[in-house]
Amino acid sequence: MKIYNTLSGKKEELQTLKPHRVNMYVCGPTTYNLIHLGNARPLVVFDTVRRYLKHRGYEVTYIQNFTDVDDKIIKRAWEEQTDPLELASHYIEEYFIDADALGIDRADIHPRVSQHIEDIIATITGLMEKGYAYEVDGNIYYRVRAFADYGKLSGRSVEEMFSGARVEVDERKEEPADFALWKKAKPNEPSWHSPWGEGRPGWHIECSVMATKYLGETIDIHGGGADLIFPHHENEIAQAEAYTGQPFVKYWMHNGFITVNSEKMSKSLGNFFVLRDILAKYPADVIRYYLIATHYRSPLDFDDSKLEEARKALGRLKTTLTLTREFVDDEPEITELTVAGKALLEKTHELEQKFNEAMDDDFNTAMAMGFLFELSRLLNSFMADQDRREPAARTAVKNAAEIFMELLSVLGIIIERDTNDEQYVNLLLKLLLDLRNLARQEKDYALSDAVRDRLNGLNVKVEDNPEGSRFRYEVSPAVDELLEYILAIRQESKAQRQYARADWIRDNLQENGIILEDTREGVRWKFADA
RNA sequence: GGGCGGGUGGCGAAGAGGCUAACGCUGUGGUCUGCAAAAUCACCAUUCACCGGUUCGAAUCCGGUCCCGCCCUCCA
Numbered sequence: 270m271k272i273y274n275t276l277s278g279k280k281e282e283l284q285t286l287k288p289h290r291v292n293m294y295v296c297g298p299t300t301y302n303l304i305h306l307g308n309a310r311p312l313v314v315f316d317t318v319r320r321y322l323k324h325r326g327y328e329v330t331y332i333q334n335f336t337d338v339d340d341k342i343i344k345r346a347w348e349e350q351t352d353p354l355e356l357a358s359h360y361i362e363e364y365f366i367d368a369d370a371l372g373i374d375r376a377d378i379h380p381r382v383s384q385h386i387e388d389i390i391a392t393i394t395g396l397m398e399k400g401y402a403y404e405v406d407g408n409i410y411y412r413v414r415a416f417a418d419y420g421k422l423s424g425r426s427v428e429e430m431f432s433g434a435r436v437e438v439d440e441r442k443e444e445p446a447d448f449a450l451w452k453k454a455k456p457n458e459p460s461w462h463s464p465w466g467e468g469r470p471g472w473h474i475e476c477s478v479m480a481t482k483y484l485g486e487t488i489d490i491h492g493g494g495a496d497l498i499f500p501h502h503e504n505e506i507a508q509a510e511a512y513t514g515q516p517f518v519k520y521w522m523h524n525g526f527i528t529v530n531s532e533k534m535s536k537s538l539g540n541f542f543v544l545r546d547i548l549a550k551y552p553a554d555v556i557r558y559y560l561i562a563t564h565y566r567s568p569l570d571f572d573d574s575k576l577e578e579a580r581k582a583l584g585r586l587k588t589t590l591t592l593t594r595e596f597v598d599d600e601p602e603i604t605e606l607t608v609a610g611k612a613l614l615e616k617t618h619e620l621e622q623k624f625n626e627a628m629d630d631d632f633n634t635a636m637a638m639g640f641l642f643e644l645s646r647l648l649n650s651f652m653a654d655q656d657r658r659e660p661a662a663r664t665a666v667k668n669a670a671e672i673f674m675e676l677l678s679v680l681g682i683i684i685e686r687d688t689n690d691e692q693y694v695n696l697l698l699k700l701l702l703d704l705r706n707l708a709r710q711e712k713d714y715a716l717s718d719a720v721r722d723r724l725n726g727l728n729v730k731v732e733d734n735p736e737g738s739r740f741r742y743e744v745s746p747a748v749d750e751l752l753e754y755i756l757a758i759r760q761e762s763k764a765q766r767q768y769a770r771a772d773w774i775r776d777n778l779q780e781n782g783i784i785l786e787d788t789r790e791g792v793r794w795k796f797a798d799a
Numbered sequence: 800g801g802g803c804g805g806g807u808g809g810c811g812a813a814g815a816g817g818c819u820a821a822c823g824c825u826g827u828g829g830u831c832u833g834c835a836a837a838a839u840c841a842c843c844a845u846u847c848a849c850c851g852g853u854u855c856g857a858a859u860c861c862g863g864u865c866c867c868g869c870c871c872u873c874c875a
Binding site: 312499627779 | 840875
């Protein structure tokens with residue numbers, strides 16, 4: 270299995286420190302607002318890396334931090350007249366709402382800076398003792414010149430750094446490139462006691478300290494966005510390696526950026542899309558699909574049409590899943606396979622193999638998905654010309670579909686949604702009332718009464734008054750049951766060749782986001798936006 | 800200015816020396832179907848920014864040119 274290592278600029282064979290174990294650390298967000306789509310990319314990418322490593326039999330320890338002490342948090346808290354740590358805590362909760370929706374598995378540990386001040390002070394003290402850091406008036410700086418390997422990750426020389434004009438100029442530092450390990454407290458800032466007085470950690474030290482604390486002096490994989498390569502990850506290396514004397518990270522992985530109209534999505538340009546807003550418009554699995562349909566190191570240009578395309582493409586895979594479930598049904602009959610069934614399974618295993626090979630090559634999700642689509646077509650065409658009444662055919666589909674489903678779940682691109690949304694309940698009830706009124710106009714009192722009785726049976730009261738009808742319920746009826754009833758009415762209409770009524774039902778549902786598809790054996794429904 | 804990465808069909812996106820340039824979306828035609836949808840089958844790049852070179856053979860390697868993005872400052 271190969272991983273592109275930013276440190277060497279090449280794909281390298283993965284050799285973990287301990288066999289069958291991977292320790293990975295991923296830089297998490299600074300929690301001072303809701304995350305945007307750009308922030309979501311590394312979440313999904315590294316979650317997928319983690320899932321695949323597990324799929325390949327590795328035991329993965331996954332750490333993702335929260336930066337909850339930071340200039341931006343302090344600034345925001347001051348603007349909102351609240352406590353910085355409370356603000357950070359609040360946005361950590363908000364973060365989990367979004368991350369959970371996207372199906373991001375929780376890290377084994379989510380350490381926060383504010384809970385590791387003692388460890389950070391100990392590390393800074395050690396760095397000072399070894400001559401890698403110095404104090405200036407309550408501030409501690411890292412002496413970049415003392416670390417010979419400085420610049421090895423970002424590919425720039427120390428001299429280049431020193432001559433760089435854009436580095437923050439601070440007369441008190443020995444060199445312009447030196448960076449803060451500890452910042453002296455300013456009035457009204459969160460601060461902690463230290464040997465150098467009141468203060469707080471600099472940005473970079475937290476990751477060196479927390480990564481080594483939980484994963485050891487050398488870790489297997491460290492991930493993050495490409496913009497963290499310099500200075501953040503460069504500085505993490507300088508700190509950790511100077512302190513421990515050991516190589517800090519074996520494999521550095523960095524995801525590419527999301528752009529909008531070919532410009533980087535960023536706060537300063539104002540072209541960012543808050544993930545919460547996108548989640549309101551598109552299902553989480555569509556967003557997840559979109560984010561890994563392109564290789565993780567490539568740039569990704571965003572606009573609404575891309576999500577729409579992702580929705581349709583993923584819909585194809587979901588349709589196959591639906592079709593296989595219909596085809597197999599629940600009977601666990603196992604039978605000898607036919608020649609065609611054997612061929613199906615053989616090809617399925619081939620595609621599974623190819624899927625794994627693609628993922629083994631630096632997590633090529635784009636290529637791996639290509640094989641998923643091929644598997645999808647394979648299954649669909651098998652089902653199209655086989656008879657589902659044949660146990661052998663069902664057995665073959667069942668076995669192949671299990672593999673299909675497993676690969677989908679490695680990528681995390683199927684997230685089952687909760688169908689019992691009140692919005693749909695009300696919409697279906699309204700449709701039933703409309704249908705009932707239509708029946709009454711047509712003097713089909715048998716139907717109109719049947720509808721009312723059925724609704725009463727579901728504990729929904731129907732009230733007729735001069736302005737029309739309305740419904741009331743205390744306990745929400747289930748979407749499934751309502752739909753089942755509506756579809757039964759439609760089947761009855763079709764049987765009586767009342768196509769106008771049947772089509773009225775279908776059109777009405779479609780306008781409200783539920784699509785009906787007639788098949789030889791009945792009807793199936795699905796959400797239009799899924 | 801320095802450091803990375805990239806330009807592949809109408810669109811998105813794989814491929815990194817040699818099988819018909821994956822896969823998805825869109826489009827066209829056929830099958831199925833009360834109609835619709837879904838599914839299925841077929842078709843849709845002699846060509847991979849441009850110009851040279853290496854090679855029996857180049858999207859793929861080398862040199863040059865033109866564009867584009869990112870980093871060098873907080874940023875995923």
